Amino acid sequence: MNTLVSAVSLLAVLGVIFGLGLALAARKLAVEEDPRIDEVEALLPGANCGACGYPGCRGMAEAIVNGTAAVNGCPVNKDATPIAKVMGVEFAAPQKRLVAKVRCGGGKAEAKERFTYAGVRDCAAAQQLLGGPKVCEFGCLGEGTCASVCPFDAITMSENGLPVVEEEKCTACGICVKSCPRQLIALLPAGDPVTVLCLNKNKGPEVRQACQVGCIGCGICVKQCQQNAITVTDYLASIDPELCTACGACITKCPTKAIKGKVEELGKAVS
Amino acid sequence: MFLKTFRKGIHLPGHKGLTSSLPIEILPSPQQVVLPLSQHIGAPAEPLVSVGDQVLLGQKIAEAQGMVSAPLHASVAGKIIAIEPRPHVCGKMVTAIVIENNRTDEWAPEIFPRHLDPERAESDEVREIMKEAGLVGMGGAAFPTHVKYNLSPDQPIDYVILNGAECEPFLTCDHRLMVEKPDRIVFGLRVMLRAAGASKGYIVIEENKPDAIAALNRAVQGYPIEVVPVKAKYPQGEERMIIYAATRRVVPVGALPAAVGVIVNNVATAFALAEFIQSGRPLISRIITVTGNGINQPKNLEVRIGTLLEDVLNYCGGFKGNPGRIILGGPLTGSAQYRLDLPIMKGTSGILVQTEAETPKTAPSVCIRCGKCVDACPFNLLPNFLGLYCEHDQIDKAEAYGVLDCRECGSCAYVCPARRPLTQMFKNTKNKIIAAKRKTS
DSSP, X not given: OHHHHHHHXXXXXXHHHHHHHHHXXXXXXXXXXXXXXXXXXXXXXXXXXXXXXXSHHHHHHHHHHHTSSOTTOOSSOSOOHHHHHHHTOOOOOOSSOEXXXXXXXXXXXTBXXXXXXXXXXXXXXXXXXXTOSXXXXXXXXXXXXXXXXXXXXXXXXXXXXXXXXXXXXXOXXXXXHHHOTTOOEEEEESXXXXXXOOOOOSXXXXXXXXXXXXXXXXXXXXXXXXXXXXXXXXXXXXXXXXXXXXXXXXXXXXXXOOEEOOOSSTTTTTO | OOOBOOSSOBOOOOOGGGTTTSOXXXXXXXXXXXXXXXXXXXXXXXXXOXXXXXXXXXXXXXXXXXXXXXXXEOSSOEEEEEEEEEEOTTSSEEEEXXXXXXXXXXXXXXXXXXXXXXXXXXXXXXXXXXXXXXXXXTTTTOOBHHHHXXXXXXXXOOEEEEXXXXXXXXXXXXXXXXXXXXXXXXXXXHHHXXXXXXXXXXXXXXXXXXXXXXXXXXXXXXXSEXXXXXXXXXXXXXXXXXXXXXXXXXXXXXXXXXXXXXXEEEHXXXXXXXXXXXXXXXXXXXXXXXXXXXXXXXXXXXXXXXXXXXXXXXXXXXXXXXXXXXXXXXXTTSEEESOSOOBOOTTOOEEEEEETTTSOOOOOOOOOOOOHHHHHOTTOOOHHHHHHHXXXXXXXXXXXXXXXXXXXXXXXXXXXXXXXXXXXXXXXXXXXXXXXHHHHO
């Protein structure tokens, strides 16, 4: 009986002492954390993709709260306004959402190959081997590095050996842009804008030998465009998205079908 | 007999019988030579001539630019018909000087013997000679030779090693050179010893070339040079392997052989040096092996630098059937090519034509964890793990596991039963790491 009482009371006393100690320590050593970090983190996508350059979404949230990163520092986050509200700053959301766009239309069927490549399935590796298997030194190598690095599974390789971006899934994080050894991917406004799907800066005859759908720099599109949105430099056409009204005149007249995109009110704007 | 060698490595079928007993033939000088300005590691040479100029055989037509570079000499006498981008072994178009041969083979007036006493020559003098001769490492890497001898005084050199291992299958150009011109090779080595201030020279040869060992043993009599027969094993001719086999010295990771007091040169480089000193001939031709089962008449040939592949192949009777793969250099470290208008360069050691049957299309599978690559890697790396890290783009882990120490000998990819392109993966990852480092620095 005596043993029981002493053991229980000893434990009780010890419990009180440790409890007091812990309570004191908790007060004294408490880490003050800005509650906004949790709030901001909750508003971030939570995919921990790392595209922002910080270690995951928590790192991004800390950086935003510390003021070292902008409220729209997350390239994936579609709307930074709630975060701006938490931080108490003004923020105007950009007008258009961006998505990745592969600016090459020369797949297996269109672009000629110089030799058969049978090595590592990686575009940078293919590029190192004599500059890549394709005749065109600007076009897509088709080994699918962009598809494999995409953290959101937004890119798949088509049967024709070209990457296809699903605009719904794409968050414009820009990881694929960095992974492409030929810098073919750019972040352009969503909705499939009218774009020249070619980056070949060679002269027309050389392009024709390399690829059926390459831009030959003929300038027909420049004449067609009512908005003067198209310019040709280095035998390569480029369209200013600010000026383009997606009338589609250039698409129909391009002799190599190098220009593609979604046309609004086809025929109406041209006439 | 106990033979010197290194640990690990692989045993390859040599395939040297195709050409090892064939004497070196001289390829008639071609109608046209294409001399790329970049035939060596380092800055491209700067042309000294312009289109329309007449040049004589051996005339210097391009000067070395910057610290690491080598000059270029006309390999035929004739007229410069173009200085323009031409196809290069690297796959890109590189500026080259094209000379139309006038078939006179008239030597330039500056070609004369140097009367250099190898026992009394000055180091600077020899370095200047190496540079004037346009010498580069002729084993394949084409590193300018005079830069190798640009030593700091606190790094004394004890040994100069001549690499006559020729461990790559099929190639026999160095073998034939050692059998036919041993005296010139030894003369070249004596000059190199003097240039490096080294006390002893080694000529390292794989034991499967007994005639070369015998010929050089006769030639080295009376000189502080030892012929070292080593085991026939791949990659015996790799710089670090050959240093270990001959001297038991281990070159630290990331250091040059000079750090352990050794310089390694190819036997063909020593021969070219002796040629320049004794007859004034700069590096305008080299010995190559044209071989493989896809060629009608395999040969050892002396060809002018800049001769196009198609000229060489036509002289050897053309292709036997449909070629499967054309490789410049040896089968393990050479590069496969898809066009025949490429020039033979200073570092080209051979042309290997494989048949279609010899180049089956195999698809790589996943790593089966057999560990054969670990047993093969002569640099004691773990290619199995490295391969997985490279495959999944875990570049930092690959670097931690020493992917930068890989010298791309190809042993791991050769033994891999899953046919994984390990060497290519490592090369790719190494380039990514180096590019990232260059960006940050």
